[in-house]
Every structure is written in structure tokens, then in C-alpha cells.
Amino acid sequence: MVKVKINIIYIFLALVNMNLIASDDDSLYFQFEPDLVSLEIGDSINIKVSLLSRDGSLSKNQFLLTGEWGSVEVKPWISNPDGVANVRLKVYKPGSFNLNASNITNDRFKRVRGSLPITVPYPPIDKIEFVDPVKTAYEGTRIKFFAKIFDQAGVLRNDIEPIFNSSNEKIASFDKFGNLSINQRGRVELTVSIKDQTYKNIFSRTDLRIIRNPVRKIELSMKEGSYRTGDVITFVAKAKTASGKEITDIPVEFSYTGKANYGIGLPASGLITPEGKFVAENPGEYTVYATSSGYTSSLTIKIKARNIQKRAQLIGHGLITDVFTSDLWVWQGVDEFSDRDFAITGTWEANGEAYFWEVTDPSNLVIIDTVTVDARTVNDVKISADGRIGVMTREGASSRKNGIVILDVSDPFNVKILSEFSDGLTGGVHNAFIYDNHVYAVNNGRKYDIINISDPTNPWKVNSYELNTPGHSIHDVWIENGIAYSSNWSDGVHVVDIGGLQFSEENRHTIMKNPILQSAGKGSTRNPILMTSKDDTTGRNHAAFPFLSQSTGDFYVIAGDEHFPFGLGEIQNKEPANPRGGYHFLNMNDYKNPVEEAIYQVPEAGSHNLWVKGDTLYTAFYQGGLRVVDISGELLGDLYKQGREIAFYLSNHPEGRIPNATMVWGPQPYKNHIFFADMNSGLYAVKLVDFDDEDD
Incomplete structure (x- = not known):
């Protein structure tokens, strides 16, 4: 056990360590007491944070606090209305971190930060150990070994590389990556240690017995057929003795070579896994090899182009140039409007508007009503499944109440505000979802509140779902069949049972096809139950969408990135932004152990919102435009490189808020068209046509 030591340095200088950014009147600053902290892992300390005016008086301005993910926990995370927070800060990992503060304003670019x-x-290293080392191996093979290093605080130290050694390198020898080449029979002692001589007495050992290798041939097989780029081919390798007996516990390594059909002798590219699953990215000729014990077998295959491309043809456009457009939702009307179609779009860093459109004729997108609320940003808009209730999220309200606004949209030509709900939502609501008479509202990026709207004129909070990891945050939540899929930046995707489908004859097929629904049903809005999660080591998890493959029956959660490495020029400086990111396909067949199997990312473009219909992915790739992707069949590797993209559309309108700058926010396939919102130029409707079709 490490002896706890706290070393706090007080520096009583009011204006030190403020990191000021201009506010509306450029007159506020943060004061931290103490203003510099050094703690051991697991220690905590009380901190007083105040937002002061230039004369040293309290600002009467509320602010938010955040710690760094996985490392710094801070409670509470919001100040009192006077601008004071007495917080408890606790640290979980070694390193240099910050406790960050920012005040609540209606203009996010005029916030004061500190x-x-x-x-x-870093605590001293405590131990190093092999991870599940084998005890017996065959001569002539190669095996990879792994090790874990822990410090005296019990933290896994991935920043330190282990060093592997063999007691007899003639029998078996390591490379610097932990791969052991086994040369001949015998016994060896394997050691893993740390290069730093400070820890020369910290090591771990294991014995390895090397036995005769009976393998005399490798047989390689695959299912015959015609294959295209993006198709996953499973190669089966069998190691056999001279008499034909199969040896099932011997390692086999797969590799490939290839020549592409394009270029002047260019090599073809693809991916092959240790299990023998192969996918080609280019049409051409490939040879796959299986090697073990000095024996090799190979098969050569021809890969054709996928040839699925279509053209996204513009059908209609509703131009908006005075404000930035945010999210959209398209739905079918009810009652006297049941034969007509409508859409709602939000606005970003604007004046609190949501626009209502008639889209029955996609070639004639017309604004039919506008609802304006006290907000700077209406980031998200949603419509209930029955087409009667809408919700607008609010950020940057002048009253600082923010929250959500609940609408009666049964008459889209005359939308009515039914109620507002802001209890505990002072920091703003960035995203929301309506499901089964409840609104799931993302509360200031920290949790989602579950709000009952069975009486939409009198909403009330039922419960919340919040992570307990240090520095946690959330961006998005999507609900389907009683399961909430939330996107939590570094904490990744969380799959939560909030009332999964109950088994019935009507629901039987839906439940039996979905491994998560098979185990769900114990949670509720009053008792949300976490079923599984998958961390995102990049810290960029922004969106999540469930996907049950119609062609294979595999169940995925598609986790989307959002990343602005070059800043928010699009909004802040009226210059085109340059985001990055992609979509990660997490296989949830064994939902307690999700595995990323594929990715779709457009080079030099940034992913945002997405939608799946059937085996087709519809994505908003910001400056990369609308993208439509074939996600049928088994998925593996980089889908963009495999020719799976069906179509794209770049909405670079010359009269846009930023002229000629595509910035697609979100798509929605609806009936026979694809609707999407572009931040700079409004609402679009396109449809997919063959390349030889003429324009209408």
C-alpha cells in the first residue's frame, strides 16, 4: 500500500491561473482555492471555485466544472447561482491534469474559462506478469506472448514496455514485440522484465516445454464462389501429419499477396485476420497463404469490383442562409394531414428557431410554420412515433433555464407550445429522444434525464442515467425497442435496458433476432440497467445506432466519432471547418464482449449523425457531404476502401451562409428519398438513381 501524501501549494494571487477568454463584458475571472494541487492516486481534496467580477465581488453567474476522463472526478459539477462551487476533487491516475471551469452564457464563444x-x-512499479502463458509448444512454430505491468496503486501501466527474454536462444528466441520463435525441442525459462534498472528486481518467469512437431503438410480450403471487394472469405487451414491426422492445437499464420487490376502492376490491398478471414479492397488477383511448422499451402482467387454505385440526384432544396441549420426529423402527418409529410429543422448559434416544412412533394420543400423559443441553439429536434408530439432542445437561453420545449405538432401548419421543462437542466440540453411517452434529455453533457410526458402539458422527471467514471460526459442517446444506446465520448457506447420489449407473439421474431433484447426486460424508466458498454480510447464517441443485419443476422452498434482537430472555424469565424472521424462497427452477438470488426471513414472529412435502414448506412460526413453505404453481408476492415460506398452528395450551395461550403449535419431516409440538413444551406431531398438515368 502506498502511503498517502498530499502536498498543496497555496498562492494567494487573485489573477493567477485564470486562462481568461473574453465574456460579454470582459469583466469576469475564476479563482481557485487552492490554486495548485499535487495529490497521490486515490487522494481527494476540497476545492473552492468562485467566478468573480473585476472588483472581487461574486459574479452571480453560474458555471460548470469538468475533470479529465478517467483521471479526475469532481462533485458537484455545477456551481450555485451566486457563482461559487465547493467541490470534492479526487484523482485516479498519474499525470498532469486540469480541473476546468466555464460559465454559462447564451453565446458559447464568449464564455469565461479557467x-x-x-x-x-507516477507511483513506483509493483509487479509484472505474463498473460496466460502457454506451457507447451511445438518446435518450428511462433507464439506471441503478452505481459501486464502494474504500479503500487494497482494501475495498469501501458506507458512502459515489457522486455522478453529466453534462457536458451538456440531453442527459442524473442523479438522485441514478444513473438517467440521456437527452433528446436527442449525446455526454456522465459522471463519478462522492465528495461529501467531501477526495477531490476521486478520480473516474472514461466517455463515452456517444446515438443516434437508431427505436422508434415498444411491443407487450405475456402468456399467456392464469385467474390467482390468487401466480401469476407473464410479460409480454413488444417495442419496434418504424414498419415493425414489433423493437429488442432498448432498455430497457423495467414498472409496474402496480390496484384490489382488498375495501375501498372500495383499491389492489391486487403486484410486477413489471424483466424483466416480475408477481405479485398481492390479488384484483382490474390494469393492467400497458410504457414506453420515450415510448411505452406496457398490458394489464388479473383476478386471483382463491387459495382454498386449510384448517383444521388437532387430533388428539392429549402435554402436557409441567415442562420446555421442543425438537426432534422421527417414524419407523416396525422388526422386530416395523414396523407402528407412534414419535417422539422433546428438552428445553431442563432435565435432559438425551429422551422416546420411540408415535404409531401420533395421537389417543393416549403416552410409552413416557425416556433421561436428563448435559446441561442436548438441543437436537436425530435417527433414522437405517433406524429403528435415534438421536442426542441435549448442551449444558451437568456434566462439560463434552457431545458426542453414540448410541442403539439398534430397540425404542422399551426404548431403549439404545450409546456417547457427546465428542472435541473440549467446547463443546457444538447440532444433528446422521444420514446413511449418519455423524453430522454441529455443534461449538460453529463447524463440523460428521463422525463415523463404522458401529459405533455405537465412533464415531470422520472429518473436519470449517469455514469460513475471520473470526468465522464455524454453527447447523444438513441432509443429502440426499449433499449437506450448512449454515446459517452471516452466512455464509449453504453447499452441500457429502460424497458426492453416484453416477450409476446407479436414481438417474438424481433426479440429472437436480437441478442440484447433476448436478455433485456428487467430495466425500466425508474430503474435503467446497464447491459454492456465499450470504451472509446480515442475519446470521440459522439453517436450510436443499433443495426441488425438483414443479410447475416449479426447485431451491431455503429459508434460514430466527432473530432475537430483544427477548431470550430465553421461557427466561430465563419470559415469552413475541417473535422475528422468515422464509424466503428461493434459486433454485439456476444453483447457482453463487443468487438470492433469494421470501420467506415471518408479521408479528410468528419463524421456526424447517421441512420440505418435495411442493410444501408446513411451518414452525414460534414464537409464530406451525404454518404450512402452498403453494409450488407459480413463486415470486416475498412469499408470505404472496399468500394462499399453507393453514393454521395456535396451540398456546396453558392448562396449558403458560408458560400460553397458543404457541412452536412444529419440524414434521414424517408419513403423513397433521403432528406438531410446542411448547416450552411438548409434542408435537402435527394434520391438514388442509376448513372445512366437522365435528370428529371
Whole structure:
């Protein structure tokens, strides 16, 4: 056990460590007491944070606090209305961190920010150990070994590389990556240690017995057929003795070579897994090899182009140039409007508007009503499944109440505000979803509140779902069949049972096809139950969408990135932004152990919102435009490189808020068209046509 030591340095200088950014009157600053902190892992300390005016008085301005993910926990995370927060800060990992503060304003680019430096020294290393080392191996093979290093605080130290050694390199020898080449029979002692001589007495050992290798041939097989780029082919390798007996516990390594059909002798590219699953990215000729014990077998295959491309033809466009457009939702009307179609779009860093459109004729997109609320940003808009209730999210309200606004949209030509709900939502609502008479509202990026709207004129909070990891945050939540899929930046995707479908004859097929629904049903709005999660080591998880493959029966959650490495020029400076990101396909067949199997990312473009219909992915790729992707069949590797993209559309309108700058926010396939919102130029409707079709 490490002896806890707290070293706090007080520096009583009011204006030190403020990291000021201009506010509306450029007159506020943060004061941290103490203003520099050094803690050991697991320690905590009380911190007083105040937002002061230039004369040293309290600002009467509320602010938010955040710690760094996985490392710094801060409670509470919001100040009192006077601008004071007495918080408890706890650290979980070594390194240099910050406690960050920012005030609540209606203009996000005029917030005052401050930070408190936190230093957490690295504890000494405690132990190193092999991970499930084998005890017996065959001569002439190669095996990869792994090790874990822990410090005295019990933290796994991935920043330190292990060093592997063999007691007899003639029998077996390591490379620097932990791969052991086994040369001849015998016994060896394997050691894993740390290069730093400070820890020369910290190591781990294991014995390995090397036996005769009976393998005399490798047989390689695959299912015959015609294959295209993106098709996954499973190669089966069998190691056999001279008499034909199969040896099932011997390692086999797969590799490939290839020549592409294009270029002047270019090599073809693809991916092959240790299990023998192969996917080609280019049409051409490939040879796959299986090797073990000095024996090799190979098969050569021809790969054709996928040839699925279509053209996204513009059908209609509703131009908006005075404000930035945010999300959209398209739905079918009810009652006297049941034979007509409508859409709602939000606005970003604007004046609190949501626009209502008639889209029955996609070639004639017309605004039919506008609802304006006290907000700077209406980031998200949603419509209930029955087409009667809408919700607008609010950020940057002048009253700082923010929250959500609940609408009666049964007459889209005369939308009525039924109620507002802002209890505990002062920090703003960035995203929401309507499901089964409840609104799931993302509360200031920290949790989602579950709000009952069975009486939409009198909403009330039922419960919340919040992570317990240090520095946690959330961006998005999507509900389907009683399961909430939330996107939590570094904490990744969380799959939560909030009332999964109950088994009935009507629901039987839906439940039996979905491994998560098969185990769900114990949770509720009052008792949300986490079923599984998958961390995102990049810290960019922004969106999540469930996907049950119609062609294979595999169940995925598609996790989308959002990343602005070059800043938010699009909004802040009226210049085109340059985001990055992609979509990660997490196989949930064994939902307690999700595995990323494929990715779709457009080079030099940034992913945002997405939708899946059938085996087709519809994505908003910001400056990369609308993208439509074939996600049928087994998925593996980089889908963009495999020719799976069906179509794209770049909405670079010359009269856009930023002229000629595509910035697609979100898509929705609806009936026979694809609707999408572009931040710079409004609402679009396109349809997919063959390349030889003439324009209408």
C-alpha cells in the first residue's frame, strides 16, 4: 500500500491561473482555492471555485466544472447561482491534469474559462506478469506472448514496455514485440522484465516445454464462389501429419499477396485476420497463404469490383442562409394531414428557431410554420412515433433555464407550445429522444434525464442515467425497442435496458433476432440497467445506432466519432471547418464482449449523425457531404476502401451562409428519398438513381 501524501501549494494571487477568454463584458475571472494541487492516486481534496467580477465581488453567474476522463472526478459539477462551487476533487491516475471551469452564457464563444493544474506523480512499479502463458509448444512454430505491468496503486501501466527474454536462444528466441520463435525441442525459462534498472528486481518467469512437431503438410480450403471487394472469405487451414491426422492445437499464420487490376502492376490491398478471414479492397488477383511448422499451402482467387454505385440526384432544396441549420426529423402527418409529410429543422448559434416544412412533394420543400423559443441553439429536434408530439432542445437561453420545449405538432401548419421543462437542466440540453411517452434529455453533457410526458402539458422527471467514471460526459442517446444506446465520448457506447420489449407473439421474431433484447426486460424508466458498454480510447464517441443485419443476422452498434482537430472555424469565424472521424462497427452477438470488426471513414472529412435502414448506412460526413453505404453481408476492415460506398452528395450551395461550403449535419431516409440538413444551406431531398438515368 502506498502511503498517502498530499502536498498543496497555496498562492494567494487573485489573477493567477485564470486562462481568461473574453465574456460579454470582459469583466469576469475564476479563482481557485487552492490554486495548485499535487495529490497521490486515490487522494481527494476540497476545492473552492468562485467566478468573480473585476472588483472581487461574486459574479452571480453560474458555471460548470469538468475533470479529465478517467483521471479526475469532481462533485458537484455545477456551481450555485451566486457563482461559487465547493467541490470534492479526487484523482485516479498519474499525470498532469486540469480541473476546468466555464460559465454559462447564451453565446458559447464568449464564455469565461479557467483551469486548476493538478499534478499526480507516477507511483513506483509493483509487479509484472505474463498473460496466460502457454506451457507447451511445438518446435518450428511462433507464439506471441503478452505481459501486464502494474504500479503500487494497482494501475495498469501501458506507458512502459515489457522486455522478453529466453534462457536458451538456440531453442527459442524473442523479438522485441514478444513473438517467440521456437527452433528446436527442449525446455526454456522465459522471463519478462522492465528495461529501467531501477526495477531490476521486478520480473516474472514461466517455463515452456517444446515438443516434437508431427505436422508434415498444411491443407487450405475456402468456399467456392464469385467474390467482390468487401466480401469476407473464410479460409480454413488444417495442419496434418504424414498419415493425414489433423493437429488442432498448432498455430497457423495467414498472409496474402496480390496484384490489382488498375495501375501498372500495383499491389492489391486487403486484410486477413489471424483466424483466416480475408477481405479485398481492390479488384484483382490474390494469393492467400497458410504457414506453420515450415510448411505452406496457398490458394489464388479473383476478386471483382463491387459495382454498386449510384448517383444521388437532387430533388428539392429549402435554402436557409441567415442562420446555421442543425438537426432534422421527417414524419407523416396525422388526422386530416395523414396523407402528407412534414419535417422539422433546428438552428445553431442563432435565435432559438425551429422551422416546420411540408415535404409531401420533395421537389417543393416549403416552410409552413416557425416556433421561436428563448435559446441561442436548438441543437436537436425530435417527433414522437405517433406524429403528435415534438421536442426542441435549448442551449444558451437568456434566462439560463434552457431545458426542453414540448410541442403539439398534430397540425404542422399551426404548431403549439404545450409546456417547457427546465428542472435541473440549467446547463443546457444538447440532444433528446422521444420514446413511449418519455423524453430522454441529455443534461449538460453529463447524463440523460428521463422525463415523463404522458401529459405533455405537465412533464415531470422520472429518473436519470449517469455514469460513475471520473470526468465522464455524454453527447447523444438513441432509443429502440426499449433499449437506450448512449454515446459517452471516452466512455464509449453504453447499452441500457429502460424497458426492453416484453416477450409476446407479436414481438417474438424481433426479440429472437436480437441478442440484447433476448436478455433485456428487467430495466425500466425508474430503474435503467446497464447491459454492456465499450470504451472509446480515442475519446470521440459522439453517436450510436443499433443495426441488425438483414443479410447475416449479426447485431451491431455503429459508434460514430466527432473530432475537430483544427477548431470550430465553421461557427466561430465563419470559415469552413475541417473535422475528422468515422464509424466503428461493434459486433454485439456476444453483447457482453463487443468487438470492433469494421470501420467506415471518408479521408479528410468528419463524421456526424447517421441512420440505418435495411442493410444501408446513411451518414452525414460534414464537409464530406451525404454518404450512402452498403453494409450488407459480413463486415470486416475498412469499408470505404472496399468500394462499399453507393453514393454521395456535396451540398456546396453558392448562396449558403458560408458560400460553397458543404457541412452536412444529419440524414434521414424517408419513403423513397433521403432528406438531410446542411448547416450552411438548409434542408435537402435527394434520391438514388442509376448513372445512366437522365435528370428529371
